[in-house]
Amino acid sequence: MLYHATGVLLGFLSLYILVETSDICRKPNGDNNINGKKLTEFPIKIFPNIGLQSCYKECQAHGNCFSANYDRNQLTCQLMDKTKSQLNPLIDAEHFIYMEMTDTVGSRGKTCGDIVCNNHSTCIRTLSGKITCIKTDCAEPYPLLDNGGITERTFSPISATYGCNPGLTGVGSGKRITCRPGGKWSALSYRCETPDHDCSAIIRSDPDMIGHNGVFTISSYPNKTTAYCDMTTKGGGWTVIQNRVDGSTDFYRTWREYSDGFGNTSNNYWIGDNLSYHSGSMFSTRDQDNDYRSDHCSQYYHGAWWYYSCHLSNLNGKYMGPGVFNDLSMNWKWASDGESLKSTRMMIRPLSF
Template sequence: MLYFATELILVFLSLLSLVETSDICHKPNWNNNNANGKRLPEFPIKIFEKIGPQSCYRECQAHGNCFSVNWDRNQFTCQLIDKKKNQLKPLIDDVNFVYMEMTDTVGAGGKLCGDVICNNYSTCIRISSEKMTCIETDCAEHYPVLKNGVVLERTFSPISATYGCSPGFTSVGSGNRITCRPGGKWSALSYRCEPPVNGVWGSWYGWGSCSVTCGGGTKHRTRSCDNPLPMYGGSSCSGSSVVSTTCITIGCPVNGVWGSWYGWGSCSATCGGGAKHRTRSCDNPLPMYGGSSCSGSSVVSTTCNTIGCPVNGGWGFWGEWGNCQRTTTCGGGVRIRIRLCDNPRPMYGGSSCIGTSEIFTTCNTDRCSGNIFLANSNVHNKGIVYVYRNGYWGTVCDDNFDMEDAHVVCKSLGFIRATAVHPSATLGEGSGLILMDDVNCAGTEGSIFDCSYITNHNCGHHEDVGVTCQ
């Protein structure tokens, strides 16, 4: 209890020094590897209460799986963490905490670590005052090469590789993701990329039987597209798989039967009354080999175009331009004017007016002043996001950018809400600086600058984010 009280006094003094130096204390083993007012959002492997920062750090050194600590300077609580900060697990702001990392590690690369030598894919970490161990940090093997394929995605926690086929090749199998197993060995890649195989016709089979015993018939023979079969996206065989020929042409008597009526012919007058006709043929079948012909008439007539002569429609004058269909005075909108097909109106089957009854023009096209606008689109409510910061215009990275962030962007531009997020430069790559990364909005902020974000990014313009607003 006396030791803890003494350490709390030292903690108080060290916290006073934070105001001036932003360091936790002057211990050389962790003085330059801490973050004041931040913590790592990881579930602790062990928690100590009523403990000072120096004791917290020593508990981490003594624990075999501890790599960093979160120390709560208000509650004097020590959280031991089995991870360190990296791009997948960044620190978050929390004024109650001080984050510290183990610093007595060495890059291995064939260096001695206690009684063993670490390989190039491990790190030597001291886990107690007398014991050191090699911790694997990457896969010992190179990424497997996939013939006709490429690596689409790599992750490092866990270590994995996801493959896809090169353009023009077809994937076979679903196991295109492999992971690095304990010992630095990749799991099996049950996936391959095959080039297209075009189909080729096989030989014709023999002729089949004739379809009739008299009067003429047909017989067929076939072939198959199997020499080889089309595979992996290859084209099928062109041409027919069946050919026919006539057989047994000596006919049997066939009586004629009327075929279907043909369509009505043209009316003899365009308006005011006329006549039109339609015909049928005795060809279903034709009378042959002494068979009887069809009975009845091959022609029927009816009246047509008994209404007045057609009057074609004509366009009236264009009306006035309507109001700009956007409530703001900048950022782009449209207005419309219309005309009617009433000069004259079409009557008695006359044709309607040709062309459009409405035309549009842009309005309020000046770029909105302020610190945000949308670009790379031919519509005002969609584009990649540009922001103005520290005298520069630049883009926003898509890391962690979701609909809540998009809502804030759209509402700050005068829209109701966002309807879509477009990551990975879907709307095109921007230019200039990348001014924001890891944007995290609740959705109620008035501006994207009211949300949390970082400026020390790891992005390229291929990760520029865009939005669609409503």
């Protein structure tokens, strides 16, 4: 026998009614059981820590269950709203038993005594002996999410949590929805979008973003990450790949760290440019010497840069603050005659913008 507890609020009191699943349910028919197989469709409900016979009864009692997968190892019951067919074939699953309901299905649907339960109700027998249908599930089907799907579900309370397909970005905070038995789903205020490649792509897709500087998610450098976008300077669309405002972040780092990116977009950071050739020079770091001198420019000048032999600029050099003339410092000789700079920002944007 299966028992169901239903909670009802009466003023300031909580009344819990204990009811028994209707004994119209029969024991599993061995002829309808298939060992080592299961249906791969999405379950409409899952019961943990339950026996095979109880699993069968739960499916018989539920208005929208026509088959069940039973996991003998995990003692888990999956109620299904479909049966095996050419479009929904069974698959091999060593620890599963597949069962189909036949004895409670009539021409009008799932029978419950002399009535028929709708697809969100369960047939029960109350302690007084009355057979009836009670609402146990959401009256609406699960909402669909373009380019995404359900990642987690609960049944008490009834809820569904959504996520995006790999490579896409979720937008919105309402990715978990809830429903009362017999009710409707709460709003799914969540969508899946292709992340913008860089800051210029953000403006191409939404010209109203011009003038709105800030941190955005982009899909490059080298993977999906966040970057500060300058949406104001010369029409906007600039991806800031380097920003330095003080000496709180060490820029004397390894090749891997520069490839992955480091720091915080609110002050000092670097977001991994592809470290390819620039003006005929390759990027060098303290652990990877790619310059054209016999010694190691990155180690000698305490930085990471497209050194040639060695540099006229060293924007990832040691932060010393303004007023210092030192080749190890963060400097740009063309702009400051070699004086250490107070702050720097490197921005890139496609020539075709």
